[in-house]
Amino acid sequence: MLEGFWYIAAECRRVRPGRLTATTLLNQPIVLFRDRSGTVQALEDRCSHRGVPLSSGRLDGDSILCPYHGWRFAASGACLEAPVLGNGAAPKSAGVRSYPVQEQDGWVWVYMGNERCPTPEAPPPTFPVPADGSPISMLRMSMSVKSRMDFAVDNFIDPAHVPFVHPGIFRQQHVPRPKEKEFTRLPQGFRTVSTNVLLPNTIVFRVLTPTLAPAKTTVDFLMPGIHLETFEVGARWGAIMVVVTPLSEDSTRLDFTMGWNFLRGVFPLVWLARLIGGTVLQQDRRIVELQEQGHRHKSAMNLSLESDQLAVWYRRLQKYHLDKLAGVPNLTHPVPEKITLRWIT
Numbered sequence: 625m626l627e628g629f630w631y632i633a634a635e636c637r638r639v640r641p642g643r644l645t646a647t648t649l650l651n652q653p654i655v656l657f658r659d660r661s662g663t664v665q666a667l668e669d670r671c672s673h674r675g676v677p678l679s680s681g682r683l684d685g686d687s688i689l690c691p692y693h694g695w696r697f698a699a700s701g702a703c704l705e706a707p708v709l710g711n712g713a714a715p716k717s718a719g720v721r722s723y724p725v726q727e728q729d730g731w732v733w734v735y736m737g738n739e740r741c742p743t744p745e746a747p748p749p750t751f752p753v754p755a756d757g758s759p760i761s762m763l764r765m766s767m768s769v770k771s772r773m774d775f776a777v778d779n780f781i782d783p784a785h786v787p788f789v790h791p792g793i794f795r796q797q798h799v800p801r802p803k804e805k806e807f808t809r810l811p812q813g814f815r816t817v818s819t820n821v822l823l824p825n826t827i828v829f830r831v832l833t834p835t836l837a838p839a840k841t842t843v844d845f846l847m848p849g850i851h852l853e854t855f856e857v858g859a860r861w862g863a864i865m866v867v868v869t870p871l872s873e874d875s876t877r878l879d880f881t882m883g884w885n886f887l888r889g890v891f892p893l894v895w896l897a898r899l900i901g902g903t904v905l906q907q908d909r910r911i912v913e914l915q916e917q918g919h920r921h922k923s924a925m926n927l928s929l930e931s932d933q934l935a936v937w938y939r940r941l942q943k944y945h946l947d948k949l950a951g952v953p954n955l956t957h958p959v960p961e962k963i964t965l966r967w968i969t
């Protein structure tokens with residue numbers, strides 16, 4: 625699990641004023657709350673006294689009271705008060721860790737750093753917007769997966785599973801087509817752009833373009849686990865972002881955002897998007913959890929095909945990030961500046 629990145633901790637609306645919200649990111653227990661100004665704060669969810677989760681305590685103004693002995697913690701993580709000492713005195717170095725937080729596109733992002741990368745170099749990733757500035761409708765969904773993060777990321781960047789895991793949704797299984805995609809390097813990942821894409825005759829694409837007009841698609845992968853797709857057909861624009869977050873070694877959450885600039889506010893479209901998005905996520909969850917089962921028996925993979933190259937780059941990008949944090953000199957980006965990969969789906 626990689627430190628030095630922003631991760632989604634929760635949907636903004638789930639962090640309610642006056643409440644403490646417990647979550648876990650990268651094996652670290654975290655408590656989220658809104659201070660009196662409405663700003664979301666994130667603290668280590670573990671009292672520095674005897675380790676009770678602070679999320680089991682009480683929010684009092686801008687601070688949290690531990691339920692065991694009433695120690696009071698500020699949003700900065702500082703311990704303001706230990707009642708047993710009287711007069712509001714607090715023991716020195718009794719603070720808990722606080723995390724940088726930012727709300728973006730309806731999600732609460734928390735920066736998980738370490739001593740090598742204590743503060744974020746950039747704000748969290750943003751959901752794209754149409755070039756013409758047209759307003760968009762948005763939909764958000766989350767799903768937990770009982771697997772390590774890497775298998776979930778592999779799944780989203782894998783082109784070869786689509787006809788098998790999602791039959792009839794994105795492709796018609798019985799008409800396999802040779803694909804040739806040019807990939808380019810991004811500072812934190814890779815991109816492939818396709819123009820004049822002939823869309824399969826499935827309900828997803830019929831909604832996007834009733835006449836199945838040729839589309840332009842852009843698919844990005846960004847570290848540590850962000851899959852971003854945009855579709856353009858004339859003035860119609862749609863985007864999907866899947867953010868994969870490691871909660872622990874063997875549990876992961878997928879946070880899914882969809883946005884579109886057409887038929888906005890039309891109830892059946894929102895319903896359909898939720899139905900299809902939920903179905904796709906369920907299908908991916910099932911296969912990833914099955915993969916995790918197989919790896920209990922033996923942890924080895926054959927990533928030798930061109931369609932597996934993206935999973936190989938993902939692993940090299942992880943090492944690249946760790947090497948960068950460790951200050952290894954003369955590093956080269958592991959993705960070629962430009963390369964064409966071929967497969968049949």
Ligand code: FES
Pocket residue numbers: 671672673674675676690691692693694695
């Ligand atoms: S455990 Fe929190 S105050 Fe004692």
Ligand SMILES: [Fe+2]
Pocket residue numbers: 779780785786789790904908
């Ligand atoms: Fe999938």
